[in-house]
Amino acid sequence: xxxxxxxxxxxxxxxxxxxxxxxxxxxxxxxxxxxxxxx
Numbered sequence: 001x002x003x004x005x006x007x008x009x010x011x012x013x014x015x016x017x018x019x020x021x022x023x024x025x026x027x028x029x030x031x032x033x034x035x036x037x038x039x
Contacts, residue, residue, distance in 0.1 A: 027035050 024036075
Protein backbone atom coordinates (compact mmCIF):
# COMPACT_ATOMS: atom_id res chain seq x y z
CA UNK A 1 0.00 0.00 0.00
CA UNK A 2 2.86 2.36 0.76
CA UNK A 3 4.40 1.58 -2.65
CA UNK A 4 1.23 2.67 -4.47
CA UNK A 5 1.13 5.93 -2.51
CA UNK A 6 4.81 6.55 -3.26
CA UNK A 7 4.26 5.78 -6.94
CA UNK A 8 1.32 8.19 -7.24
CA UNK A 9 3.28 10.88 -5.42
CA UNK A 10 6.27 10.45 -7.72
CA UNK A 11 4.20 10.50 -10.89
CA UNK A 12 2.33 13.64 -9.82
CA UNK A 13 5.57 15.41 -8.90
CA UNK A 14 7.06 14.41 -12.25
CA UNK A 15 4.03 15.83 -14.06
CA UNK A 16 4.43 19.13 -12.21
CA UNK A 17 8.12 19.32 -13.19
CA UNK A 18 7.18 18.52 -16.77
CA UNK A 19 4.57 21.29 -16.90
CA UNK A 20 7.05 23.81 -15.50
CA UNK A 21 9.63 22.78 -18.10
CA UNK A 22 7.00 23.02 -20.84
CA UNK A 23 6.20 26.56 -19.72
CA UNK A 24 9.87 27.54 -19.97
CA UNK A 25 10.12 26.03 -23.46
CA UNK A 26 6.96 27.77 -24.69
CA UNK A 27 8.15 31.15 -23.39
CA UNK A 28 11.57 30.64 -24.98
CA UNK A 29 10.13 29.60 -28.35
CA UNK A 30 7.68 32.51 -28.38
CA UNK A 31 10.10 35.27 -27.40
CA UNK A 32 13.55 33.79 -28.23
CA UNK A 33 14.80 35.14 -24.89
CA UNK A 34 15.40 33.30 -21.65
CA UNK A 35 12.88 34.50 -19.08
CA UNK A 36 12.47 33.01 -15.62
CA UNK A 37 9.60 35.35 -14.69
CA UNK A 38 6.73 32.89 -14.62
CA UNK A 39 3.61 33.02 -12.59
